[in-house]
Amino acid sequence: MNDDTRQLLENVRDGKISVEEAVLKLKVKPFEDIGYAKVDTHRTLRQGAAEVIYGAGKTPEQIAGIADAMLRNGQETILITRLSDGSAQEVQKAHPLRYEKNARCGIIGPVPEPDGIGKIVVATGGTSDIPVAEEAAVTASVLGSEVVRLYDVGVAGLHRTLSHLDDIMNASVIIAVAGMEGALTSVIGGLADCPVIGVPTSVGYGASFNGLSALLAMLNSCASGVSVVNIDNGFGAGFLADRINHMNRKREG
Amino acid sequence: MNDDTRQLLENVRDGKISVEEAVLKLKVKPFEDIGYAKVDTHRTLRQGAAEVIYGAGKTPEQIAGIADAMLRNGQETILITRLSDGSAQEVQKAHPLRYEKNARCGIIGPVPEPDGIGKIVVATGGTSDIPVAEEAAVTASVLGSEVVRLYDVGVAGLHRTLSHLDDIMNASVIIAVAGMEGALTSVIGGLADCPVIGVPTSVGYGASFNGLSALLAMLNSCASGVSVVNIDNGFGAGFLADRINHMNRKREG
Amino acid sequence: MNDDTRQLLENVRDGKISVEEAVLKLKVKPFEDIGYAKVDTHRTLRQGAAEVIYGAGKTPEQIAGIADAMLRNGQETILITRLSDGSAQEVQKAHPLRYEKNARCGIIGPVPEPDGIGKIVVATGGTSDIPVAEEAAVTASVLGSEVVRLYDVGVAGLHRTLSHLDDIMNASVIIAVAGMEGALTSVIGGLADCPVIGVPTSVGYGASFNGLSALLAMLNSCASGVSVVNIDNGFGAGFLADRINHMNRKREG
Amino acid sequence: MNDDTRQLLENVRDGKISVEEAVLKLKVKPFEDIGYAKVDTHRTLRQGAAEVIYGAGKTPEQIAGIADAMLRNGQETILITRLSDGSAQEVQKAHPLRYEKNARCGIIGPVPEPDGIGKIVVATGGTSDIPVAEEAAVTASVLGSEVVRLYDVGVAGLHRTLSHLDDIMNASVIIAVAGMEGALTSVIGGLADCPVIGVPTSVGYGASFNGLSALLAMLNSCASGVSVVNIDNGFGAGFLADRINHMNRKREG
Amino acid sequence: MNDDTRQLLENVRDGKISVEEAVLKLKVKPFEDIGYAKVDTHRTLRQGAAEVIYGAGKTPEQIAGIADAMLRNGQETILITRLSDGSAQEVQKAHPLRYEKNARCGIIGPVPEPDGIGKIVVATGGTSDIPVAEEAAVTASVLGSEVVRLYDVGVAGLHRTLSHLDDIMNASVIIAVAGMEGALTSVIGGLADCPVIGVPTSVGYGASFNGLSALLAMLNSCASGVSVVNIDNGFGAGFLADRINHMNRKREG
Amino acid sequence: MNDDTRQLLENVRDGKISVEEAVLKLKVKPFEDIGYAKVDTHRTLRQGAAEVIYGAGKTPEQIAGIADAMLRNGQETILITRLSDGSAQEVQKAHPLRYEKNARCGIIGPVPEPDGIGKIVVATGGTSDIPVAEEAAVTASVLGSEVVRLYDVGVAGLHRTLSHLDDIMNASVIIAVAGMEGALTSVIGGLADCPVIGVPTSVGYGASFNGLSALLAMLNSCASGVSVVNIDNGFGAGFLADRINHMNRKREG
Amino acid sequence: MNDDTRQLLENVRDGKISVEEAVLKLKVKPFEDIGYAKVDTHRTLRQGAAEVIYGAGKTPEQIAGIADAMLRNGQETILITRLSDGSAQEVQKAHPLRYEKNARCGIIGPVPEPDGIGKIVVATGGTSDIPVAEEAAVTASVLGSEVVRLYDVGVAGLHRTLSHLDDIMNASVIIAVAGMEGALTSVIGGLADCPVIGVPTSVGYGASFNGLSALLAMLNSCASGVSVVNIDNGFGAGFLADRINHMNRKREG
Amino acid sequence: MNDDTRQLLENVRDGKISVEEAVLKLKVKPFEDIGYAKVDTHRTLRQGAAEVIYGAGKTPEQIAGIADAMLRNGQETILITRLSDGSAQEVQKAHPLRYEKNARCGIIGPVPEPDGIGKIVVATGGTSDIPVAEEAAVTASVLGSEVVRLYDVGVAGLHRTLSHLDDIMNASVIIAVAGMEGALTSVIGGLADCPVIGVPTSVGYGASFNGLSALLAMLNSCASGVSVVNIDNGFGAGFLADRINHMNRKREG
Numbered sequence A, B, C, D, E, F, G, H: 001m002n003d004d005t006r007q008l009l010e011n012v013r014d015g016k017i018s019v020e021e022a023v024l025k026l027k028v029k030p031f032e033d034i035g036y037a038k039v040d041t042h043r044t045l046r047q048g049a050a051e052v053i054y055g056a057g058k059t060p061e062q063i064a065g066i067a068d069a070m071l072r073n074g075q076e077t078i079l080i081t082r083l084s085d086g087s088a089q090e091v092q093k094a095h096p097l098r099y100e101k102n103a104r105c106g107i108i109g110p111v112p113e114p115d116g117i118g119k120i121v122v123a124t125g126g127t128s129d130i131p132v133a134e135e136a137a138v139t140a141s142v143l144g145s146e147v148v149r150l151y152d153v154g155v156a157g158l159h160r161t162l163s164h165l166d167d168i169m170n171a172s173v174i175i176a177v178a179g180m181e182g183a184l185t186s187v188i189g190g191l192a193d194c195p196v197i198g199v200p201t202s203v204g205y206g207a208s209f210n211g212l213s214a215l216l217a218m219l220n221s222c223a224s225g226v227s228v229v230n231i232d233n234g235f236g237a238g239f240l241a242d243r244i245n246h247m248n249r250k251r252e253g
Helices: A004-012 A019-045 A058-071 A085-092 A127-142 A154-164 A165-170 A184-191 A204-217 A234-245 A249-250 B003-011 B018-043 B059-070 B085-092 B127-142 B156-161 B165-170 B182-193 B204-221 B234-247 B247-252 C003-013 C019-045 C059-074 C085-092 C127-142 C155-164 C165-170 C184-191 C204-220 C234-245 C246-253 D002-013 D017-043 D058-072 D085-090 D129-141 D155-162 D163-172 D184-191 D206-219 D234-245 D247-252 E003-013 E018-045 E059-072 E086-090 E127-142 E155-162 E165-170 E184-191 E206-220 E234-245 E247-252 F002-013 F020-044 F060-072 F085-092 F125-143 F156-163 F165-170 F184-191 F206-221 F232-243 F246-253 G003-013 G019-045 G061-070 G085-092 G127-141 G155-162 G164-172 G184-189 G205-220 G234-245 G247-252 H003-013 H017-045 H060-072 H085-090 H127-142 H157-162 H165-170 H186-189 H206-219 H234-245 H249-253
Strands: A051-054 A078-081 A097-100 A105-108 A119-124 A146-150 A174-178 A197-201 A227-228 B051-054 B076-080 B098-099 B105-108 B119-124 B146-150 B173-176 B197-199 B226-228 C051-054 C078-081 C095-100 C107-108 C120-122 C148-150 C173-178 C196-200 C224-226 D049-055 D080-083 D098-099 D103-110 D119-124 D146-150 D172-176 D196-200 D225-230 E051-054 E078-082 E097-100 E105-108 E119-124 E146-150 E173-178 E196-200 E225-230 F049-054 F078-081 F095-100 F106-109 F117-125 F147-148 F174-177 F196-200 F226-228 G051-054 G078-081 G099-100 G106-110 G119-124 G144-151 G173-178 G196-200 G226-228 H051-054 H076-083 H097-100 H105-108 H120-126 H147-152 H173-180 H196-200 H226-228
Touching: A004 A019, A004 A227, A004 C003, A004 C019, A004 C059, A019 C003, A051 A058, A051 A234, A051 C051, A058 A078, A058 A085, A058 E051, A078 A146, A078 D206, A097 E146, A105 A127, A119 A127, A119 A165, A119 A184, A119 A234, A119 F095, A127 G155, A146 G184, A154 A184, A154 B127, A154 G155, A154 G184, A165 A184, A165 H105, A174 A234, A184 A197, A184 A204, A184 C107, A184 C120, A197 A234, A197 B119, A204 A227, A204 D206, A227 F184, A234 A249, A234 B226, A234 G003, A249 B247, A249 H120, B003 B018, B003 D098, B003 F106, B003 G155, B003 H003, B003 H017, B018 H003, B051 B234, B051 F117, B076 B127, B076 G019, B085 B098, B105 B127, B119 B127, B119 B182, B119 B234, B119 D017, B127 B146, B127 B173, B127 B197, B127 B234, B146 B165, B156 B182, B156 D155, B165 B182, B165 E097, B173 B182, B173 B204, B173 G234, B182 B197, B182 B204, B182 B226, B182 C127, B197 B234, B197 G205, B204 B226, B204 D206, B204 F085, B204 G205, B226 F020, B234 B247, C003 C019, C003 F002, C019 D085, C059 C078, C059 C085, C059 D184, C059 H186, C078 C127, C078 G106, C085 C095, C085 D103, C095 C184, C107 C127, C107 H085, C120 C127, C120 C165, C120 C184, C120 C234, C127 C148, C127 C196, C148 C165, C155 F156, C155 F184, C165 C184, C173 C184, C173 C234, C184 C196, C184 C204, C184 C224, C184 F156, C184 H076, C196 C204, C196 E165, C196 H186, C204 C224, C204 E206, C204 F206, C204 H097, C204 H186, C224 D234, C224 E059, C224 F095, C234 C246, C234 D225, C246 D247, D002 D017, D002 E018, D017 E003, D049 D058, D049 D234, D058 D085, D080 D129, D085 G164, D085 H097, D103 D129, D103 D146, D119 D129, D119 D184, D119 E196, D119 G164, D129 D146, D129 D196, D129 D234, D155 D184, D155 D206, D163 D184, D163 F165, D172 D206, D172 D234, D184 D196, D184 D206, D184 D225, D196 D206, D196 D234, D196 E086, D206 D225, D206 F206, D206 G205, D225 F174, D234 D247, E003 E018, E003 G099, E018 E127, E051 E059, E051 E234, E059 E078, E078 E127, E086 E097, E105 E127, E119 E127, E119 E184, E119 E234, E127 E146, E127 E173, E127 E196, E127 E234, E127 F095, E127 H051, E127 H085, E155 H157, E155 H186, E165 E184, E165 F106, E173 E184, E173 E234, E184 E196, E184 E206, E184 E225, E184 H157, E184 H226, E196 E206, E196 E234, E196 F174, E206 G205, E225 F232, E234 E247, E234 F174, E247 F184, F002 F117, F002 G019, F020 G003, F020 G184, F049 F060, F049 F232, F078 G226, F085 F095, F106 F125, F117 F125, F117 F165, F117 F232, F117 H249, F125 F174, F125 F196, F147 F165, F147 H157, F156 F184, F165 F184, F174 F184, F174 F206, F174 F232, F184 F196, F184 F226, F206 F226, F206 H206, F226 H097, F232 H147, F232 H173, F232 H234, G003 G019, G003 G119, G051 G234, G061 G078, G061 G085, G078 G127, G078 H060, G085 G099, G106 G127, G119 G234, G119 H226, G127 G144, G127 G173, G127 G196, G155 H017, G173 G184, G173 G205, G173 G234, G184 G205, G184 G226, G196 G234, G226 H234, G234 G247, G234 H226, G234 H234, G247 H249, H003 H017, H051 H060, H051 H234, H060 H085, H076 H127, H105 H127, H120 H127, H120 H165, H120 H186, H127 H147, H127 H173, H127 H196, H127 H234, H147 H165, H157 H186, H173 H186, H173 H206, H186 H196, H186 H206, H196 H206, H206 H226, H234 H249
Parallel strands: A051 A078, A119 A146, A119 A174, A174 A197, A197 A227, B051 B076, B119 B146, B119 B173, B173 B197, B197 B226, C051 C078, C120 C148, C120 C173, C173 C196, C196 C224, D049 D080, D119 D146, D119 D172, D172 D196, D196 D225, E051 E078, E119 E146, E119 E173, E173 E196, E196 E225, F049 F078, F117 F147, F117 F174, F174 F196, F196 F226, G051 G078, G119 G144, G119 G173, G173 G196, G196 G226, H051 H076, H120 H147, H120 H173, H173 H196, H196 H226
Antiparallel strands: A078 A105, A097 A105, A227 B226, B076 B105, B098 B105, C078 C107, C095 C107, C224 D225, D080 D103, D098 D103, E078 E105, E097 E105, F078 F106, F095 F106, G078 G106, G099 G106, G226 H226, H076 H105, H097 H105
């Protein structure tokens, strides 16, 4: 319900347009308004934050084109996820893009200064989980959160997990990335007192069933304060973690 | 690492106990310390919040006994989840318990004044999802969050969802509870700009496979900012929502 | 976008209410309008058709109350599905309800004269599938379609299927209800030249996995013109079949 | 039971063939008759409509040969589905084939003037679902239906869906094509008052399990009037939608 | 194509009925004829064999009624499967029924003298598999096969299996009934040189998933000559084993 | 228990070897004896029949070597299954092998004259099922059975199935090969009075789940006399069908 | 190959029985011999250990009868698993049976003095897992192992697990019993240097799918030295743990 | 709790560092200590045993680097699993590595003299299971166990299994490796009196579902003393078998 609607009503009041015309315009508009309204609010709250392009299934030309449009509209920072090395090189011909190889992400424009409530910890069970974790970490960084990486702290070597107890207990949000048996989420969920986001990965073989094992384990976590996103969905976890880490905007807003 | 450890070290310094004795005590203690430390921090941060007893599989006597111990330790408010009507009546003989029938929860002691960042919206797709939603709502309330209930706003009657757009767009956290196709989470996730927690329910029949259908749908939500808890896990969603809604404590703490 | 909106705009035009007030009212209304608009269209098109109450999980008192409200609003015919024998007897104390035991359905008010394009054939593979088939048949009848029942014409006794070839080839829509291997849908789909709706049932044991076997078979039907609804969802099939059988309204409307 | 049978009986009556010979001929024939009878009826009802060749697993030579035979039998329009770009180029050497790349379909001969009851809306949740949607759209067009395409109107951006409310509410049949959580079918099913055909797609990753997630969601849709076809089965949906959109032939026939 | 058809043709030849009438009669009949023809052939081949009533989901009255009709039609022996003890007692009031408690089968009339090629061995892995095995054994016996029972010869005690090597190597057909890991089928399939029918049972717990484990194991048997029926389908195995054991009729017939 | 054992005992009786030596020899032998005994029986019964080499995962050299050994041992006919075109060409350098491309089988030596009870019918639902069907047909032929092929007689075009009613009703054994919904097995099982072996194939897409759909449908067949082998297991079905078709050997043996 | 065989051979040597008779006896015996041989070895190695009766599906009379036979054969100690309270009371009328209610086990006779290599630790994640753990613990005790119980040491409260580090690091074998996410096995597997046996339990709800979640997690454990038994199979774990704990007998034997 | 801790305490006692400093150091250390402590114990117990590098997902450079570090730390023998032929050749440029092609393992340094309790038998059902079996065998050998290989002794040719009865009955531990129906584990588990570790393999097709069939069969084994590791996890089985075979260290340690 934005200024256009008010303008329309004032035009009706002032007899500038007929009731019939107004009915027609209102029939089409409100649903567009919802969208715009949401975008507006969003923009007000998150000034300077990055827009995101989901790169999978898009050609370098399409990605460059979308980025172009965003930049023309005043967007300063753009995050491109699921971007292959080859595509990145193509996009770089059109835009000054920094490519984060591990995360398979490209970034155009400056990364904002972190202004969240605290630090987001991104932890992985093993080294094979790192690409998913990096997608989460880069996403949260580009959206304006400070990120601490704790990689290869799987529960089979519990001393590795515990040697980072300070980071875990001081985190604002924790993203626990693990394949195989996915136990990391429960162990961290039991140690931390902040929201924990489990990201099951497709790392493993045999009865890991491409991440199903880790997914089910995380859903059944006996630790409180834990929720789960899709298998290998590093972006989703990073986005949500940043949103929680920026709950301060909610209050101030 | 609490006062006991410091006391132990002071005793070593002061020659009150031998190094050997200290080694032995330290060998056993640190792991207990982690627990106590955590409980301490927790207590400092969340003064006045409720302790929780998971009622399923416990006899009324056991529940009453645990509550007794908590109360003796100074706990003011206790939440008992998965509590049957019959068990509640038994526990009421020992404690002044209020029973929330829909939520299958019992509460001992005062419910704290809400002091979170904003309001937690608990929405359901249908009326059959209400017991799970109530478990979430009561949990969040007892932990100190204000809760708005939007029940029976399933996406097949989209006008019902949209008629509550204000609540959805102003929420601090949203818990979307739905069985069957679980689409509510995606629709709300697309409208809201706060964290959304999906709770799949076992409501449905046939190919709902006891909640599997809703669970998969929510995990695959195309909306950003969504995460998922176990099927029918109202408590988990309420607990997490409250934790997010109290991110202000993180900053102040 | 109904008369209320037009009235509101006329009031703005006539200066009866301020623009501010109108903005507020419009902010809340349009989403309700969608609903009402849909209901209106629906009512115009389907004058006299039944409203439906899903009886599962509702008390007899709730059902009677909802029916009461519908009747007060001028609804002549009401269909209540998933209604147990016991509940039906309770509802009968408040309303003159006819109970169709096999279909587990109750009907209040007159069943309309059939006015669809043709006849809806409801076929079952075996006798155990009849309750689901009856739910479909009663639903379609009460909504205004003529129904032909072909029960126990499973493909293992193909002569039974083929002895009803005339009914199959002259049908307007066919609902094929089958458990176990669900082959009925393919055989009928291959013989008929009208839309065929497959309803897998949970009839069977062992590797039927409560209807999964029939569901998968129907989804993989090699016959064209076949679609599928949820396991045991007789109502859904009957409702959809009637909607297709009343495509004449679309043209006239 | 066609003219051949009548001729046979007349020959028996006239003593031209013995009863023994007639018994033998009848033993073999009736089942062939069913087939021919069906083809005949079909042809009478749907004069001018396209025949379909399922291209998957056929060599370009086989496809060209089948098309050849059809054309020699007087068929004017032929649709070839699941046709790769390379195969299309081979077939084009033998026939003047138009290749619809997105739909992976080839068309030989003129596309008939639309003569159905109304318009078929083909909607997709995202851009990755477009190939499946195009298969449906091209199929329905070639069979004689007018098609309206609403692509990328997924529920996470509800304003996009709602901005096409007119198309949705005026459609004759709607094909809702979506992967991931498949919520589009429920949202559209709740808005429309025509038959809605859900087509789950294999678009997604992780817990989408190659379309299982969308399939289950659509089968459990809480909206009435919805049915489902196999994962990625654009052809099946287009064929069925056209059949429903040509229910007027049923009445006239 | 039975005598009725010949009679009809003779009537046409003799001018007793018109060609028009004959066309009408033939339009309806042939499909019935298929059925009758099959029943006739069946009866000729298997004179004296039992008819079968599937008792599950039928009332004692229905069972007694069907049996009554069969007996009036000259059937001497009737097998009733899935018959509960209580139902059996009811049926016994109307017919002299012998109840085989373990097999949950009732038999009316004499059991025919065995006249098959050889002996059917029914083997079980454990004692809990016996009810399913008995259903198979009683079925094969009543249909006219000699049955040898080898119960509790599971592979974990291989000496038990091997101590019956003579029976296994001399069998005409073997039915291997096993739950849990279903290995019995492979071991027997490796020892025998006759057809082996695996019957997975729902015996087990946990990861037996109600017979899925045994079903998959039997389908993957590395032994040649093995096929599988549905979980707990003793009747199906007994029927098929008898059919194979009566292949001598094929040659003689 | 072969002549060697008797010889051993005679040697003991005659004092040619000590009891100690005999104990040692007997400790090792009986288990070998089982194997040899079985091979012997087998050879006596099935003189002239083919030996089989499972080609998958074996190099052409290994296959040629095994065939060599078999031929040296007097085997006249050898069947090699799952043999790629390339491997066949390699093996042909060493042996005069005929390669059946559709069946992916190679044959060395003469195919025996059919001497079974009757004809084995191999039927397929569609043309894509033919490779699996050919594996079955070639296997049964090489083992000494006459085979009738009925391809592309799927149930969606029932007249195609029924036009081969004579073949179906006169068959000795029927192998029904079908993917997708696997209904062919039930339809044929309902028409035939001989053993029917269902072979689910991985033909299909989406919810066919690589043959799971057809497998479950066949296991749940409502027709009696049906059993099932593993997905795509043409060899297993052909081997079993031949064994049943040679039940005459059992009697004569 | 026991004394009977030697005796038989001596009788052949001494001319007491003919070669023919010996051939016949040997044809039947060796397979029995395998069994007896095994039992003998077993008895020698494990003198005094308990025999086990699996109580599920057996009547109290059957259990008492089997126990009777065992006792008459000199067995001193008998373990009866899966024994209900009611059945235990019945068996107690015949034998002096001690009933372990939590473990659902009955014991007849003395429990042997522990003589294994070390202590078997039985740990559970929660209190609901205790019945399965007790079945394991009682089994291992009755077979002659010393057992240490660590109950409710789930990983969400890691300090509880770690406070028992000494027990874990000194154990001979560890049985880790857990439902839900089954992470206990990995955590303990990472801390211990002895064999760890995971027992998934059906404790949990929703996406625990009756123990599937814990089962998959344990199978995918990233800790070395871990293996898994069936869901809820406490007996199997206890039996195996005792066998490993008595590897000293292997050396001495 | 190592010397560092004692030193720290002595420093506190001696006043060399303050209590505050000690508190800080202790806060970080104990968790590291757990790790070191475990490594120490491990080293004492298993002097000379190999360290293991999991090669999958590591570059040859990474592998060579890790090996380098291990060798510099005094490790004599290193096992590298899941090592491709190509990677092995790269690593060989840096280290004198022996490559076991079948096992896909590389070994640096001497293989220790076997010093376990007895022999570990590694048995496979078929020849395709050999790579997984070799991974197990090489692992156990390199860790210091003597290994006996029994390959291709699948249960469909039981005489092959039984001809190795001596090996089976004398084994210290048995690793049973099998795909398809996985029956080998049960048969061997029934014959042996030592711990049996089942390794399901992904060998098979169709309903083997990449090893699920064998996995479920092994979990449901009716033989006592059996446990299971992940599909294709030869290393896990070899490691665990060696640990059990070195239980003598436990006693001596």
